[in-house]
Amino acid sequence: MRIGKVKLLIGLLFFVLLARISYLEIIQGNSYYALSNKNCIRVIPFEGVRGRIFDRNDEIIVDNQISYNISVIPQEFKQSAATLSKLGSFLGKSTSYITKTIKNNFVSSFAPIIVAKDIDKKTAFLIEESKLELPGVVLQIIPKRKYPYHTLASHVVGYLARIDNWRVTKLKDYGYKIMDTVGFSGIEENFEQALRAVEGGTQIQVDHRGRINQVLGFREPQGGKDVYLTIDRRIEQIIEDGFSGRKGAAVLLDVESGEIVALVSSPGFYPGAFLDPDEASYVKDLLTSPDTSLFNRAIAGQYPLGSVFKPISAIAALEKHKITPQKRYSCPGKMLIGQREFKCWSTHDSQDLVEAITHSCDVYFYHLALLLGPDCLTEYAQKYGFGKPTGIDLLYEASGHVPSVLSRKMKLRNWYEGDTANFGIGQGDLLVTPLQAARFMAAIANGGKLVRPYIVRRIADEEMKPQDGYAIGLDLYARRVVIEGLTQVVNAETGSANVGWGDLKVAGKTGTAQVQGKLSHGWFAGFFPYDKPKLAFCFFLENTGPSINAVMLAHQVFTKMKEENLQ
Amino acid sequence: MRINLLVVGALLIVCVSLLTLYSAVYPKNLFDSSSIFFRQMIWVVVGWLSFYIFSHIYYRKLLSFIYPFYFVVIATLVLVLIVGGMRLGAQRWIKIWWFNFQPSEFAKIALILVLSHYFSRKGIDHIRLNVGSLSFLKGIILPFLIILIPFGLIVKQPDLGTAVLLMFIFLGMAYFSGVKLRYITLVLAAGVLLSPVFWHFLRDYQKDRILVFLNPNSDPLGAGYTIIQSKIAIGSGRLLGKGWLSGTQGQLNFLPEAHTDFIFGIYSEETGFVGALFLLGLYFLLIYEAFRITDKTNDNFGKLFSFGIGLMVAIQVYINISMTLGISPVVGVPLPLMSYGGSNMMVNFVCLGILRNIDKRA
Numbered sequence: 045m046r047i048g049k050v051k052l053l054i055g056l057l058f059f060v061l062l063a064r065i066s067y068l069e070i071i072q073g074n075s076y077y078a079l080s081n082k083n084c085i086r087v088i089p090f091e092g093v094r095g096r097i098f099d100r101n102d103e104i105i106v107d108n109q110i111s112y113n114i115s116v117i118p119q120e121f122k123q124s125a126a127t128l129s130k131l132g133s134f135l136g137k138s139t140s141y142i143t144k145t146i147k148n149n150f151v152s153s154f155a156p157i158i159v160a161k162d163i164d165k166k167t168a169f170l171i172e173e174s175k176l177e178l179p180g181v182v183l184q185i186i187p188k189r190k191y192p193y194h195t196l197a198s199h200v201v202g203y204l205a206r207i208d209n210w211r212v213t214k215l216k217d218y219g220y221k222i223m224d225t226v227g228f229s230g231i232e233e234n235f236e237q238a239l240r241a242v243e244g245g246t247q248i249q250v251d252h253r254g255r256i257n258q259v260l261g262f263r264e265p266q267g268g269k270d271v272y273l274t275i276d277r278r279i280e281q282i283i284e285d286g287f288s289g290r291k292g293a294a295v296l297l298d299v300e301s302g303e304i305v306a307l308v309s310s311p312g313f314y315p316g317a318f319l320d321p322d323e324a325s326y327v328k329d330l331l332t333s334p335d336t337s338l339f340n341r342a343i344a345g346q347y348p349l350g351s352v353f354k355p356i357s358a359i360a361a362l363e364k365h366k367i368t369p370q371k372r373y374s375c376p377g378k379m380l381i382g383q384r385e386f387k388c389w390s391t392h393d394s395q396d397l398v399e400a401i402t403h404s405c406d407v408y409f410y411h412l413a414l415l416l417g418p419d420c421l422t423e424y425a426q427k428y429g430f431g432k433p434t435g436i437d438l439l440y441e442a443s444g445h446v447p448s449v450l451s452r453k454m455k456l457r458n459w460y461e462g463d464t465a466n467f468g469i470g471q472g473d474l475l476v477t478p479l480q481a482a483r484f485m486a487a488i489a490n491g492g493k494l495v496r497p498y499i500v501r502r503i504a505d506e507e508m509k510p511q512d513g514y515a516i517g518l519d520l521y522a523r524r525v526v527i528e529g530l531t532q533v534v535n536a537e538t539g540s541a542n543v544g545w546g547d548l549k550v551a552g553k554t555g556t557a558q559v560q561g562k563l564s565h566g567w568f569a570g571f572f573p574y575d576k577p578k579l580a581f582c583f584f585l586e587n588t589g590p591s592i593n594a595v596m597l598a599h600q601v602f603t604k605m606k607e608e609n610l611q
Numbered sequence: 612m613r614i615n616l617l618v619v620g621a622l623l624i625v626c627v628s629l630l631t632l633y634s635a636v637y638p639k640n641l642f643d644s645s646s647i648f649f650r651q652m653i654w655v656v657v658g659w660l661s662f663y664i665f666s667h668i669y670y671r672k673l674l675s676f677i678y679p680f681y682f683v684v685i686a687t688l689v690l691v692l693i694v695g696g697m698r699l700g701a702q703r704w705i706k707i708w709w710f711n712f713q714p715s716e717f718a719k720i721a722l723i724l725v726l727s728h729y730f731s732r733k734g735i736d737h738i739r740l741n742v743g744s745l746s747f748l749k750g751i752i753l754p755f756l757i758i759l760i761p762f763g764l765i766v767k768q769p770d771l772g773t774a775v776l777l778m779f780i781f782l783g784m785a786y787f788s789g790v791k792l793r794y795i796t797l798v799l800a801a802g803v804l805l806s807p808v809f810w811h812f813l814r815d816y817q818k819d820r821i822l823v824f825l826n827p828n829s830d831p832l833g834a835g836y837t838i839i840q841s842k843i844a845i846g847s848g849r850l851l852g853k854g855w856l857s858g859t860q861g862q863l864n865f866l867p868e869a870h871t872d873f874i875f876g877i878y879s880e881e882t883g884f885v886g887a888l889f890l891l892g893l894y895f896l897l898i899y900e901a902f903r904i905t906d907k908t909n910d911n912f913g914k915l916f917s918f919g920i921g922l923m924v925a926i927q928v929y930i931n932i933s934m935t936l937g938i939s940p941v942v943g944v945p946l947p948l949m950s951y952g953g954s955n956m957m958v959n960f961v962c963l964g965i966l967r968n969i970d971k972r973a
Contacts, residue, residue, distance in 0.1 A: 046787055047918065051902060054925045058895060061929065062888070064936045069884040076846025080880075084859050086943040111857065251863040 086154060086250050092241025092265030093187040097201060097231055098122050099277040100305070100501070102247060106201055106315075111170035112183060115156035116146055119256065121180025131178055134171050135160045154248065154256050155226045156182060158456045174494060177562040187562065189242075189319070195312035198278050199340040200273070200438070200499065202230020203315035229340065231500065232315075234439045235271050242266035272502035274303035282604045283308045290584040293341035295482040296602075299571055301510050302486070302495030304310040304436070307479070309341040336509060343434075343441045346475040347584065350555030350591070351404045352567045353381040353425075353470025355488060355526045357412045358397055362522035367414040369397045369525045375407035382461050386410055389556075401529030404554060406469050413468025418459060421467045422448040427516050429494050430476055435511070435578040444480055447473035470555060481569045482582035487554070489577030492518025531574045541568060541595045548602050549573030552581070554591035563587040568594035572602070583602045617970070620896040621662075623964055624948040625655050627890060631878045632951055634856045635870045647870060647951060654953040658960030664965025669972065670913065673965070677724045681761075685723040687714035688764040695768075698790055703768050715773045716954035718761045720962055722777055723784070723919035729754050730788040731911035750790035751798060754781065771817055772942030776926055778802075783922045784915060820941045837873065840866045841935045844876040845887075852883030870951045872943055873943045875935045890949075894928045897921075904966060908973035923947075 068076065097106035114135060121127070123146070128139040135142075142159055146554060149157045172183050189204055207215070207226040218237070220226060227233040244265030249257045283294050288311035296306040315329050317323035330337050339345070361367050377391035388406040392399075400408035413421060425431065431446035447467060449459045466472035479497060487494050495513035530551035533539045540554045552570020559565060568591055569582040583594040583601075633648050691705050691714050704711040758781060766774045786795050810818070844860035853859070860868040861877030869877045879887045901921030905914050924947050931946040933939040945955050 046789070047905060050783065050787065050918075050922070054898060054922075054929075057925070057929045058891060060938070061891060061932050061936065064933070064938055065845070065879070065884060065887045065891075068842060068936060069848050069879070069887065070850060072846050073849035073884075077849055079843045080847035080860055083840075083865050084863050249859070249863070251865075257863060417772060596827050 084249050084251070084257075085247060086152075087245045087247050088156070089243050090263075090265050091186060091243060091247040092205075092443045093267040094241050095235075095239035095268030095270045095504075096191070097239075098272045098494050099280075100272075100274050100549075101276065102272065103277050105193060105197060105273070105277055107190040107192060107560060108187045108553065109161050110166065111186045111188040113158050113182050113186055114160040114163060114168075114171060115158050115182050116142075117154065117180045117182060118146060118150060119153040119180070121146075126578070127178055127181075131171075133157070133461035134167055134174075135163065154250055156184065158184075170457065187273070189313070189316060191316050193277065193281065195314050196277065196284065197275060197308075198230075198312040199309040199316050199342065200230055200275060200280075200307050201315055202232035202234075203228050203313075203318050204232055205318035228318070229338070229440065230438060231271055231273070234437060235500065235503065238271060239268040241268040254551060269504035271500055274298075274305065274499050274501045275307060276305055276610065278608065279306045279601075279605060279610055280308060282608075282610075283601050284310065284312060286601050286604075287311075290588060291335060291341070292583070292588070292594075292597075293478040294584065294597075295342050295479050295582045297482055297486060297495070297497055297580055298488040299489040299577045300466060300493075300495070302483070302497045302513060303501065303510065305501045305579060306498055307342050307499065309339070309345075311335055311337045313337045335526050340438070340440065341584070341586065342478045343436060344477065345586075346442050346444050346477055346586075347565050347586070348472075348557040348559070349437055349470040349474055349476040349481060350557030350565065350567055351470055352481055352553045352555035352569050353474065354401060354404065354409050354468075355553055356424050356428055356484070357409050357416065357421065357468045358401060358526050359488075359518065359522045360416050360420055360527065362397075362525060363519045364420060365464075367397065367412065372396050373400070373411050375405050375406045377407075379407045379410050379465075381410065381414070381465050384462055386462065386465055397525060398529045398532060401526070401553070402532035402536050402539050404533070409468045410465040413465050416463065416464075416468070418447075418449050418464045418467060421464065422446055425467075425474065428487055429480055430474070430484070434477075434479055434483055434497050436479060441479075442477055444477055445473060445475040471558065473492075478582045478584045481567065481584070483579050485569045485571050485582065486577075487516060488518065488523060488530075489551075489571040489580055491520070491523060492516050527574060530570055534570070540591070543592075543595055543599050545599065545602075548563060548599075548606065549575060550598075550602065551577075552598070554595060556591045559587060563589050566591040566594040567600050615967070615970075616896055617900040617967060619883070619962060620893050620900065621948060621960075624890070624893050626659075627878065628874070628949045628951075629655065629894075630855065631798060631874055631881070631949070632870055634858065635874070635877050637856055637862065650953070651951055651956070656957040658956045661957060662960040662964040662967070665961050666967035666971070668968065670916070670965050670968045671910070673724070674728060674912070677721075677728050681721045681725050684714060684717050685760055685764070687712070688718060688761055690714070690766065692767060703770055709955055712952035713771050713952065715765050715768065716952075716958045718765060719773070719777065719780070719923060720958050722758055722761065722834060723780060723916060723923065723962075725757055726754060726781065726784045727912050727915035727919055729757060730784060730879075731915050736883050743857050745788065745790050747791075747794050750785055750788070751794050754785065766812075769814060769817065770943060771813075772930065772944035775931065775942065776923070776944060779926050780919060780923055783926075784919050788915065789916050837867050838937045838940060841873055841876040842937050844873075844880040845936065848880040848883040848886070850884050852879070852881045852886055855881050857881060870940075872931065873935055875932050875946055878949070879935075891928075891932075894924065894947075898925050898928075899906060901966060904970045904973065908969055910969075910973075913969040913973065917966055920966055923962075924959075 093108050096104055096108060099105050123143060128142055132139045132142055135596050145159050168183055171181065204225045205228050207220060207224045211226055212220060212222060227236040227239065242265060244263040246261040246262050249260055251257050279296065283306055289311050292310050294306065294308045297304050317326050372394045374394035375388050375392035377388050379386045390403045392403055395405060395408065425446045430444050433441040433443045452459045463472055467474065483495060483497060492515055493513045494516050496511040498510050500508050530553055534541045534545055534550045535551055536542060541552060550570060550572040551574035552568055555567030557565040557567065566585040566588055571577045571580040583598045585594050629651060632651055636647055691703065695703060695705055703715060704713055705942065762774060762777055783794050795864055840860060844866050858877050858880040860866045866873055866876050898921045901917050904917040908914055927944055927947050930939060930944045932941065934941050945952055947959050
């Protein structure tokens with residue numbers, strides 16, 4: 045009977061409907077449920093306040109300031125002549141400007157449109173008082189980063205900018221989204237999680253035209269945690285003034301604990317520029333300038349160390365009993381090694397180890413290097429922390445490079461005796477960051493402990509325990525001899541760093557690292573006071589000629605510090 | 612009195628409809644809402660009265676009124692093209708006092724009546740329907756000529772959904788009357804082959820709807836919007852639904868036409884899979900009852916008429932729900948007894964009344 049077939053067909057059609065309904069409501073149900081919420085739930089964000097950054101004396105270096113914006117909620121705002129002219133007179137803008145801004149920036153009828161940015165406090169309060177006459181006009185209080193010392197410690201602090209693609213991918217799981225601001229480099233990036241404020245907001249239900257139907261909830265924004273640094277704002281300032289824009293870096297750290305008292309990379313930059321549309325050209329210059337101002341030279345710059353390396357050769361020779369401190373070599377200004385003539389920067393008479401350090405005699409250290417051999421030099425360079433990051437709590441630290449016969453062989457090139465000689469005076473392939481140089485001086489000063497530098501001492505109420513450094517074993521006698529040499533460098537009549545230090549008890553070593561085709565780098569690294577070492581330092585000037593410039597800079601800084609009674 | 616499944620099924624569907632409409636317009640636009648809800652209440656009462664009246668009139672007495680009724684319907688269909696109100700790009704209504712009279716709804720019942728009459732008369736000499744004895748001329752051409760005028764007028768409105776529905780009812784009834792399957796296949800094949808020609812006669816919005824059906828995301832804010840929103844509404848109901856008065860898609864107006872063609876969307880959002888299953892069950896019951904009457908009665912006219920009604924309900928339910936589920940193009944076919952609309956409600960109740968009478972007389 046034909047009706048049977050019709051019944052079957054209808055049954056089949058009903059089955060199709062049922063299958064489709066099951067698919068939509070049961071299999072895909074949860075995702076459609078989410079979509080339906082997305083359809084009608086909107087969040088009006090309410091920003092929290094990011095954590096502040098303090099220096100070692102609890103002085104604020106990065107603050108927040110309140111910025112007042114005037115916004116208009118289209119749904120509630122009456123675009124009548126009276127309200128428009130009233131709002132216009134408060135803001136000092138024409139009514140046509142306001143209507144145009146509203147029209148151009150309209151997103152949906154519940155989303156506030158900013159009509160005036162960063163208005164002064166007085167106007168803000170005046171508008172808030174006349175709230176009843178201005179329906180739909182809202183005062184938005186927006187926290188903004190403030191840098192009271194402008195470019196001070198910019199490389200330590202880092203900056204805030206709109207999140208980039210790479211960071212969005214990395215931080216997606218932590219709730220970051222496109223157009224968020226996020227810390228870039230320095231403390232702002234490494235301690236992003238602590239500093240970051242938790243965004244609050246009002247959750248509303250809207251209809252298909254985006255009109256508010258009801259308020260579903262409100263979440264209070266949470267402020268970020270304050271971060272307390274070990275750096276001293278005033279010393280930082282003195283050093284930056286000393287650089288006066290020259291390229292270079294300086295590090296000052298506590299010889300026992302490794303806490304960073306000052307860390308400067310010059311030239312600095314203004315961290316507030318990245319979120320300020322008015323500073324776009326400045327930011328563009330920063331990003332493209334050959335000075336690479338954004339680059340933290342103190343921890344990420346890798347440079348040949350020059351003669352600053354000599355104390356390591358001296359320690360190695362003494363500890364390995366290759367020489368006694370009384371061993372004398374005379375310096376005719378040059379030395380023949382293999383087929384090549386190696387020069388000293390000057391000529392010296394016969395001198396012992398302390399004198400050789402004092403004068404920074406290259407020939408003396410060629411002799412030591414040849415006595416020690418390349419493997420021993422490599423071992424000692426690594427022992428004093430070169431070739432590896434120091435582990436400071438800042439991102440993007442470089443490791444530098446320690447040459448070795450093995451690594452040379454792996455590049456299928458030969459190691460010559462001349463390379464050994466060069467290694468002994470810190471030339472050749474050796475690359476070091478200014479922070480590593482300061483830390484190696486600290487290790488001599490504190491009797492053989494390689495500290496772990498750190499810059500954050502406290503996050504909100506939580507003290508950060510400095511990680512202990514580790515002992516590398518420094519022979520007491522060798523230490524005494526080398527410190528004697530370093531003291532003479534600064535204080536002896538013929539010392540390479542004697543610029544008249546008065547009663548500043550500084551010990552240190554100069555270094556002039558040759559750079560192919562450019563002016564050499566100038567180094568001055570050491571510690572003070574030499575009888576009871578407290579701070580290790582490293583001053584580095586990039587392509588500015590001989591080390592005396594770095595010595596003068598150190599002198600200027602320490603004198604000023606003493607005048608102001610710092611340390 | 613024995614419980615009549617036809618009556619119970621229809622009543623339950625109407626109750627569900629009223630509850631859903633109440634929710635669809637709750638709580639905003641209170642004046643309008645109470646008016647839509649209230650109007651539907653009136654139509655339910657009016658419909659119920661018609662059901663009562665027609666279930667007490669011997670249905671064979673209606674035979675002499677079939678052709679006069681048929682011509683009145685044709686006249687109103689002509690009238691609607693002259694004075695009808697435009698809505699959503701189509702001319703389907705004649706406003707009489709506060710009632711928007713929709714002649715195409717009445718065309719459905721007129722067509723079923725005429726075809727039942729035609730096919731039953733051809734088989735009058737036989738005890739059962741004259742299987743296989745109808746030629747192509749008598750089985751297809753002649754009856755098609757009879758319905759051609761109202762069909763053409765409806766296409767002209769344009770009301771594609773009703774036109775397609777009428778076509779299927781016609782073919783279904785021809786098939787049931789014993790017209791050879793190959794004739795019917797021929798008509799279907801011709802329809803498919805001529806579809807590129809029909810395409811040119813479609814209005815732009817109709818072309819959009821069909822294109823959008825093929826790929827709803829092609830125009831998510833325009834023609835595809837309704838399908839996407841409807842799927843979201845239904846899908847978000849999950850197993851048990853969001854609860855009565857708690858749907859968001861319908862209540863916040865994300866779903867257009869929520870009280871007419873897309874009423875299944877908001878119903879399903881609030882009652883979930885369980886609710887959808889219940890409603891489909893009720894429709895199945897209704898169709899099952901119609902076919903039971905077809906089997907039960909010995910009168911050819913009664914057989915054909917009850918079959919036609921069952922078929923009409925089934926096709927409407929399928930076209931309407933499948934379109935809300937996004938598996939067929941959006942065409943304006945209401946969900947019987949559920950969608951808001953007086954003409955639809957009236958016609959459905961009258962059909963059920965006649966069906967009830969056939970049942971009693973069988």
